[in-house]
Amino acid sequence: MRSKRFEKLAERPINRETFIKPWPEVGLIALDSPLDPSPSLKIEAGVVIEMDGVRREEFDLLDHFIARHALNLDVAERVMNRPSHEIARMLVDINVPRAAILELASGCTPAKLVDIVQQMNVLEMMMGLAKMRARRTPANQAHVTNRKENPALLAADAAEAALRGFAEIETTVGVTRYAPLNALAILVGSQTGRGGVLTQCAVEEATNLRLGFKGLTSYSETLSVYGTEDTYVDGDDTPWSKAFLGAAYASRGVKTRYTSGTGAAALMGHSEGKSMLYLEARCLLVTRGAGSQGTQNGSISCIALPESLPGGVRTVLAENLIAMMLGLEVASGNDALASHSEMRKSAKLMLQFIPGTDFITSGYGAIPRYDNMFGGGNFDVTELDDWYVLQRDMQVDGGLVPVREEEVLRVRERGARAIQAVFDAFGFPPIAEAEIETAITAYNSEDIPDRDKVADIQAAQRLLDGPLTAIEVVKVLQEAGFHDVAANVLEMQRQRVIGDYLQPSAIFGDNFQVLSVLTDPNDYQGPGTGYRVEGKRWSVLQNLPQAWDPRTYLESLGDVEDGTWLEEIGSAEQGDQPEVVVALGPAFGVEIDHTIGGLDHRDVLSAMLQGIHDEGVPARVVRIHHTSDCAFIGHAGAQLSGSGIAIGIQSKGTTVIHQRNLAPLENLELFPQAPNLDLDTYRQIGRNAARYAMGKPTAPVPVRIDNTARLRLIVQTTLMHLRETQQIERDRPPSELHVLRE
Amino acid sequence: MPNNTVHTASGRTLDELDIEAIRAGELTAKDFCISGETLHRQADAAEAAGYWQLAENLRRAAELAGISNQEVLDIYNALRPSRSTYDELITLADRLENDLHAPLTAAFVREAAEVYQERGILRNSYETISSEACSCR
Numbered sequence: 046m047r048s049k050r051f052e053k054l055a056e057r058p059i060n061r062e063t064f065i066k067p068w069p070e071v072g073l074i075a076l077d078s079p080l081d082p083s084p085s086l087k088i089e090a091g092v093v094i095e096m097d098g099v100r101r102e103e104f105d106l107l108d109h110f111i112a113r114h115a116l117n118l119d120v121a122e123r124v125m126n127r128p129s130h131e132i133a134r135m136l137v138d139i140n141v142p143r144a145a146i147l148e149l150a151s152g153c154t155p156a157k158l159v160d161i162v163q164q165m166n167v168l169e170m171m172m173g174l175a176k177m178r179a180r181r182t183p184a185n186q187a188h189v190t191n192r193k194e195n196p197a198l199l200a201a202d203a204a205e206a207a208l209r210g211f212a213e214i215e216t217t218v219g220v221t222r223y224a225p226l227n228a229l230a231i232l233v234g235s236q237t238g239r240g241g242v243l244t245q246c247a248v249e250e251a252t253n254l255r256l257g258f259k260g261l262t263s264y265s266e267t268l269s270v271y272g273t274e275d276t277y278v279d280g281d282d283t284p285w286s287k288a289f290l291g292a293a294y295a296s297r298g299v300k301t302r303y304t305s306g307t308g309a310a311a312l313m314g315h316s317e318g319k320s321m322l323y324l325e326a327r328c329l330l331v332t333r334g335a336g337s338q339g340t341q342n343g344s345i346s347c348i349a350l351p352e353s354l355p356g357g358v359r360t361v362l363a364e365n366l367i368a369m370m371l372g373l374e375v376a377s378g379n380d381a382l383a384s385h386s387e388m389r390k391s392a393k394l395m396l397q398f399i400p401g402t403d404f405i406t407s408g409y410g411a412i413p414r415y416d417n418m419f420g421g422g423n424f425d426v427t428e429l430d431d432w433y434v435l436q437r438d439m440q441v442d443g444g445l446v447p448v449r450e451e452e453v454l455r456v457r458e459r460g461a462r463a464i465q466a467v468f469d470a471f472g473f474p475p476i477a478e479a480e481i482e483t484a485i486t487a488y489n490s491e492d493i494p495d496r497d498k499v500a501d502i503q504a505a506q507r508l509l510d511g512p513l514t515a516i517e518v519v520k521v522l523q524e525a526g527f528h529d530v531a532a533n534v535l536e537m538q539r540q541r542v543i544g545d546y547l548q549p550s551a552i553f554g555d556n557f558q559v560l561s562v563l564t565d566p567n568d569y570q571g572p573g574t575g576y577r578v579e580g581k582r583w584s585v586l587q588n589l590p591q592a593w594d595p596r597t598y599l600e601s602l603g604d605v606e607d608g609t610w611l612e613e614i615g616s617a618e619q620g621d622q623p624e625v626v627v628a629l630g631p632a633f634g635v636e637i638d639h640t641i642g643g644l645d646h647r648d649v650l651s652a653m654l655q656g657i658h659d660e661g662v663p664a665r666v667v668r669i670h671h672t673s674d675c676a677f678i679g680h681a682g683a684q685l686s687g688s689g690i691a692i693g694i695q696s697k698g699t700t701v702i703h704q705r706n707l708a709p710l711e712n713l714e715l716f717p718q719a720p721n722l723d724l725d726t727y728r729q730i731g732r733n734a735a736r737y738a739m740g741k742p743t744a745p746v747p748v749r750i751d752n753t754a755r756l757r758l759i760v761q762t763t764l765m766h767l768r769e770t771q772q773i774e775r776d777r778p779p780s781e782l783h784v785l786r787e
Numbered sequence: 788m789p790n791n792t793v794h795t796a797s798g799r800t801l802d803e804l805d806i807e808a809i810r811a812g813e814l815t816a817k818d819f820c821i822s823g824e825t826l827h828r829q830a831d832a833a834e835a836a837g838y839w840q841l842a843e844n845l846r847r848a849a850e851l852a853g854i855s856n857q858e859v860l861d862i863y864n865a866l867r868p869s870r871s872t873y874d875e876l877i878t879l880a881d882r883l884e885n886d887l888h889a890p891l892t893a894a895f896v897r898e899a900a901e902v903y904q905e906r907g908i909l910r911n912s913y914e915t916i917s918s919e920a921c922s923c924r
Binding site for chain 2: 105106109110113114115117144147148151250251254255258259260274277278281282283285286288289290291292293294295296297298333334335336337338372514515516519520523524528531532535538539541542543544545547548549562563
């Protein structure tokens with residue numbers, strides 16, 4: 046037997062995911078593996094001789110590195126002896142400042158860090174994020190890539206992403222050899238949209254470093270670290286080679302951030318039976334020990350693996366928190382496709398979005414998913430408005446600012462033309478006018494003409510191997526008349542010389558102002574402290590292009606000066622004949638001339654009168670002045686009706702059939718969904734009222750049910766009702782109306 | 788960091804790094820290299836804020852600021868797993884210390900050599916260097 050409901054459930058997107066039971070021995074366990082060690086630390090003569098149950102003789106690469114570089118031995122013994130729940134409580138205690146936690150965490154072994162966060166539920170971890178995030182001002186990072194590696198489209202997309210407020214933009218390649226051109230395109234594009242956006246091109250380390258040397262990129266987050274020795278070596282690195290690489294980037298004024306995340310070691314088959322969170326804690330201590338200012342973590346490309354396991358999403362939040370406890374800048378995931386279910390994706394996002402992180406996503410697709418060369422991306426350009434609305438709903442800063450279409454088109458064109466000028470000056474394969482034109486308005490790279498890939502790759506190789514650098518880019522931009530873009534690219538080079546953005550959590554705010562732990566430290570300590578969305582920023586975030594001024598709607602309702610089709614002929618009298626009274630709301634046909642469903646009031650009234658007449662019953666029309674409430678309008682009409690039956694109707698079209706002896710809020714039939722009522726329904730309402738007046742057995746009027754009507758139209762309903770309510774004259778008795786035919 | 792105190796690796800002040808000088812061909816990429824001195828000052832700032840490992844990293848970076856791109860890439864590759872013998876790493880460390888004025892990096896490489904040896908991720912002297920390791924230009 047099959048339940049139809051279970052069949053429906055089975056078809057839901059959530060059931061396209063894979064859910065498994067934990068298997069600790071192979072690392073398929075999010076946290077708390079039976080093979081995870083208990084926290085321990087033994088120090089002799091300033092040397093760590095045992096850590097998390099492993100003696101120095103058995104240390105692997107990571108243990109050695111952590112013991113030598115990551116732990117602050119001055120506080121380690123004190124912290125390790127302190128109960129984990131005490132530290133966990135300090136994390137959510139608003140009276141304990143961030144600095145106090147940083148000091149304690151600096152002496153924690155991986156197992157101790159895990160033990161602390163395991164005491165916390167997700168809400169407490171979110172509190173921890175709000176306090177421990179390094180930078181006060183949250184930000185966001187974009188992905189800009191396309192399948193055709195088209196430079197005009199890359200530049201246009203980077204320009205748009207910069208305009209939308211992304212603080213960092215990363216690109217990557219389908220074909221590795223394109224990397225120099227892609228790096229160049231997003232550099233030029235980003236500096237067209239907003240000066241100070243940091244850019245990177247994610248490729249193999251050696252190439253990446255060379256792009257940084259040339260000033261074509263300003264940050265790098267490709268420095269992967271892994272939680273076990275075997276995965277590290279499989280990744281063709283060691284903690285020492287990676288730390289050296291970090292220093293190499295810094296030596297050229299390039300910001301770096303390591304990357305790691307739960308699930309990687311299990312995926313690569315070398316988990317040693319440890320939980321994902323424990324291995325990630327090791328990664329994070331290696332990251333800190335290497336002197337990285339930050340990390341991209343939150344499972345990243347492995348996200349679906351922890352999500353297949355119980356507690357996976359909590360674990361991913363826990364890894365963000367551990368990174369922040371270590372003082373690291375955190376680009377907190379939400380970048381790789383995390384779910385088929387929109388509900389699950391959004392719920393997961395909220396764990397970082399609400400408390401705020403240094404980068405809420407470590408790559409939001411500022412392009413369609415089709416063109417996302419980072420494996421598709423979790424969110425894409427079609428979901429930007431959802432993001433804006435969430436910011437506005439919760440008064441949360443997700444790092445993006447609403448933009449106007451004309452402004453987007455302007456910066457896209459300028460970005461595309463700027464890269465065209467650079468290609469031209471460098472003698473690279475020309476960017477055709479058709480590429481520019483399509484790049485401005487493109488949805489994705491299918492809208493763009495193809496380029497000569499061989500020639501582009503040759504140009505890319507020349508750029509990488511030859512003498513050209515960002516300085517020549519500045520020069521040719523200036524000479525081609527792109528003075529503002531040239532100035533911004535130049536300023537990025539000057540900032541490399543200054544090096545202030547090598548400090549933790551650095552981004553550039555307006556006018557290249559560095560926001561980092563040194564200049565903009567998170568000072569959250571409970572309500573009224575820390576980063577608040579207020580003042581000018583709140584005005585910007587709430588001012589969506591889609592938001593309209595409700596005052597204009599009231600004006601559009603029509604001040605029906607020719608409302609003379611309803612002639613008032615004195616006070617309404619008590620009837621004594623069989624009849625149906627049609628009681629109109631105070632604004633009906635006067636201040637308002639149509640229902641919420643767009644029906645002309647004349648047609649609505651005619652339909653009801655026609656229905657009454659069809660049953661051979663006389664009708665009388667009155668206007669109620671003392672109330673705008675549908676039930677009371679109907680009830681007042683019923684008191685006047687000779688039969689005791691009345692139809693009450695508000696201007697927005699909500700209708701009731703009332704009877705004199707009923708209480709005001711009772712009724713014979715109520716039609717609350719005015720948008721779903723058509724003229725046939727109003728005629729049927731008239732007929733039924735007439736039948737009630739004659740005491741005939743009557744079946745209720747069938748009505749169409751559309752449960753989205755309220756969602757769609759509640760604002761308009763409110764405004765119409767407001768207008769009607771403004772017409773109330775409390776002390777005025779009902780008027781008798783004469784309906785003039787045209 | 789105040790602009791008037793920053794000098795590039797080539798000894799220029801920030802004020803000299805302007806668009807006119809670029810157009811006149813007076814500046815090259817070398818004039819936009821961060822100096823070891825600046826990196827040391829950034830290291831001090833990081834240390835004062837409690838980021839002592841970042842400070843160490845920036846001090847190693849200060850040493851690398853004066854080393855050519857190619858040499859930096861070569862050192863990186865030498866530190867990757869199974870690329871170097873123990874002796875090669877020690878030789879590299881000596882060179883860093885004595886010729887390239889990079890004692891912190893030298894100590895770091897020596898430490899790596901010891902750990903690599905203990906963990907068995909050195910290249911055995913009988914192995915040839917893989918072509919991949921040589922591919923770096």
